[in-house]
Each structure stands twice: as structure tokens, then as C-alpha cells.
Amino acid sequence: MRQSRRLFALLSALALVASLTAACGGSDDSGGGNGLEKKTVTVAALPLVDSAAVYIAQKEKLFQKEGLTVKIKPIAQSTLALPALSKGEVDVISGANYVSFLQANEKGALKLSILAEGTTMTSHMMDVLVMPKSSIKAPKDLEGKKVAVNILNNIQSLTLDAILKANNVDPSKVKYVQVPFPQMATALEKGQVDAIHTVEPFSSDTEKKLGARVAVDGGTEPITDTPISGYVSTQDFVKKNPKTAAAFQRAIIAAQKIAAGDRKRVEEVLPSYSKIDAQVAKVITMPGYSTSLNATRMQRIVDLMSTEKLLQQKPDMKTILFQPTS
Known part of the structure; x- marks a missing residue:
């Protein structure tokens, strides 16, 4: 009888632990x-x-x-x-x-x-930036120039190409160079590229630190709201x-x-x-x-x-x- 009572007490305790564990969700990654x-x-x-x-x-x-x-x-x-x-x-x-x-x-x-x-996309959310004394002032001026993008053949070149075409510029005459966003300002300052196609918050930071200016609004038509x-x-x-x-x-x-x-x-x-x-x-x-x-x-x-x-x-x-x- 004592053994039966002990067994019953043990099973009851285990059942209580199990119910508490279930209520708390357990220790695994289940929901x-x-x-x-x-x-x-x-x-x-x-x-x-x-x-x-x-x-x-x-x-x-x-x-x-x-x-x-x-x-x-x-x-x-x-x-x-x-x-x-x-x-x-x-x-x-x-x-x-x-x-x-x-x-x-x-x-x-x-x-x-x-x-x-x-x-x-919104106006100036993505911009083509150049150094203050750069001769690049409009989309047409990007022909024959090196432009930094974060990833080649991607959202930046895709949207910029659409803007260039809308301004009668041949995108094939622009040379895109892959540079990670955090390194673009340095590449521009050292003259490794002629322009950078950067995004916020890097664009505002680059304008502030280098005095860089906007050559092309990267969020203008025909890609606004894309x-x-x-x-x-x-x-x-x-x-x-x-x-x-x-x-x-x-x-x-x-x-x-x-x-x-x-x-x-x-x-x-x-x-x-x-x-x-x-x-x-x-x-x-x-x-x-x-x-x-x-x-x-x-x-x-x-x-x-x-x-x-x-x-x-x-x-x-x-x-x-x-x-x-x-």
C-alpha cells in the first residue's frame, strides 16, 4: 500500500510538472x-x-x-x-x-x-553625388564616367538607367563600379570613381562630410514610388x-x-x-x-x-x- 501511495504521489508530481511546463511554453522554440x-x-x-x-x-x-x-x-x-x-x-x-x-x-x-x-522610391532618397568641383552637373555628363553602385546590375543601375533613358542618355556609356555603401564616400574622395549612386542615410552623411553635391536626383520620374x-x-x-x-x-x-x-x-x-x-x-x-x-x-x-x-x-x-x- 505504501509503495502504491508513493507511486501515486510520484505520478501526480510528474503530471503537475508536465502541466506547468506546457503552460509556460516549455524551453524549446515552439510557439x-x-x-x-x-x-x-x-x-x-x-x-x-x-x-x-x-x-x-x-x-x-x-x-x-x-x-x-x-x-x-x-x-x-x-x-x-x-x-x-x-x-x-x-x-x-x-x-x-x-x-x-x-x-x-x-x-x-x-x-x-x-x-x-x-x-x-522618393525624390532624393537615392542620389548621384559628386565632389564639389566636379564637372558632372546633369545626367548627360555621366557618359564615359565611373559611377559607384552597391551591387552591379541591381536596383541602383536599374533605376538610374531608366532615368538616363528618360533624359536621352545612353546607359551603356556609363561604367558602373561595385563599391559597398559604407565605402563610397572614401572612393569618391580619393577619385577612384567619378560619382557615387548612394542612398540614405549615406547620401546626407557624404554631403555633410565632403561637401558633395547632387548631380542627379535618383528618385525622380519615371521611377518615383517604385x-x-x-x-x-x-x-x-x-x-x-x-x-x-x-x-x-x-x-x-x-x-x-x-x-x-x-x-x-x-x-x-x-x-x-x-x-x-x-x-x-x-x-x-x-x-x-x-x-x-x-x-x-x-x-x-x-x-x-x-x-x-x-x-x-x-x-x-x-x-x-x-x-x-x-
Whole structure:
């Protein structure tokens, strides 16, 4: 009888521990009581204004509200995180330029899923800068010159080529040179390139430190309001973790709305993840922050890429844009 009572007491204790563990969600990465398949999400983020929403969401505890823990890993170029994304070592890339990832999707390097839109082009959000005494003053003057871009055959050359054509300039006469954003100012100052096609917050910082001036507004027509970057993942991730993906999407869209409605909130987070000081953050040109995932708007970048032959076929955006089932 004593053994039976001891056994009963032991089983009751084990049952109590099990119930408490279940209530607390356990120690693994499962979603626990909130129904998420995965509660820890790793995000690779660029040090650009494009990534502001992920830092706003972190600061305002919007991820926490959705039951998510987000780990942010800074990266210099979104394409550097592509292998990690394909292997599942990174779940989401923030500030990912659509050109690289739509191309990777077409080539089969990954099956792309876009969780949320990030930024759209605005006037002077991306600019072609030159040194103060440069003879380059208009798009036509770029012919025969070296222009630095972050990644070759990508969003910068794509949009600048469209602007050049609109100004009757032959893009083939411009020599693009790959230089990472943080190194562009040095390359310009040393004369390694004639101009740099840079983006905020680097453009305002370069203007301030070098006295560089704008030769070409990189956000003018015909590419104004074109989607340029967003929050990308893989179809494998969203299929295995649909509730987690939906929770991340809700948090980011909420943060995008904050960024779109109050630039001071962007100014507050910028110095925390970029090398831009608070004073420069106050004067930079902001991109457009999209507050929804819109297929019609996204089609603009696809059409532009197709026109410039950066895509052989137009992808089915319905399979690429993540839409929660509930």
C-alpha cells in the first residue's frame, strides 16, 4: 500500500510538472500557447533607412505583442545573407532589394516569399553625388564616367538607367563600379570613381562630410514610388510556419505605419543601427514606407526589371507575396 501511495504521489508530481511546463511554453522554440510554430525569428538587416521598421518594431515591443522574439543580425549587403536564408540559418532579410531576390527566385537559388513591403522610391532618397568641383552637373555628363553602385546590375543601375533613358542618355556609356555603401564616400574622395549612386542615410552623411553635391536626383520620374526593398523569406519557411510568418507580418506592417506617419520615430532608431549621428538623421530624405502588401504596386518593379531584361519571365506574384490564410 505504501509503495502504491508513493507511486501515486510520484505520478501526480510528474503530471503537475508536465502541466506547468506546457503552460509556460516549455524551453524549446515552439510557439507554445499562442499557437506560433516558431517563436524566435532571426532577421538579417541592412544599416539603411529601409530597415527602420524592424528596429521600431523591436523598440515598441510589437514583436513581443505577437509572441515573437526577434534576433537582428546586421549585414552590409542583402545578397550576403542569401545563402543563410536558403539554408534556414536566417529566417527573414530586412531591407532586401527586390531585384536580387526576384532574380534568385527565377534562377532557382531560392523560392522567394515576400512577407511585407519595405520602401518605395522618393525624390532624393537615392542620389548621384559628386565632389564639389566636379564637372558632372546633369545626367548627360555621366557618359564615359565611373559611377559607384552597391551591387552591379541591381536596383541602383536599374533605376538610374531608366532615368538616363528618360533624359536621352545612353546607359551603356556609363561604367558602373561595385563599391559597398559604407565605402563610397572614401572612393569618391580619393577619385577612384567619378560619382557615387548612394542612398540614405549615406547620401546626407557624404554631403555633410565632403561637401558633395547632387548631380542627379535618383528618385525622380519615371521611377518615383517604385517599390525597392522589403522583408523577404522563403516559401519553405512560410509553409512550415504560417502563423509565425503572419505574426511577423502584422508587427512589421504596424511598424511601417509608425514610420510612414512620424519621421521622428525613424530618426530615433537610425543612430542605433547605422553610423549616422542624430543630427544627420534629422535632415535625411526618407523613402516611402508601404503600409500594406500590394500586388499592383509590386508589379511595377517586375515590369521595370522585365523591360531592362533583368528577368526573363514575369513571376507569378500571387505565389511570392505572402498572404495569411486567416
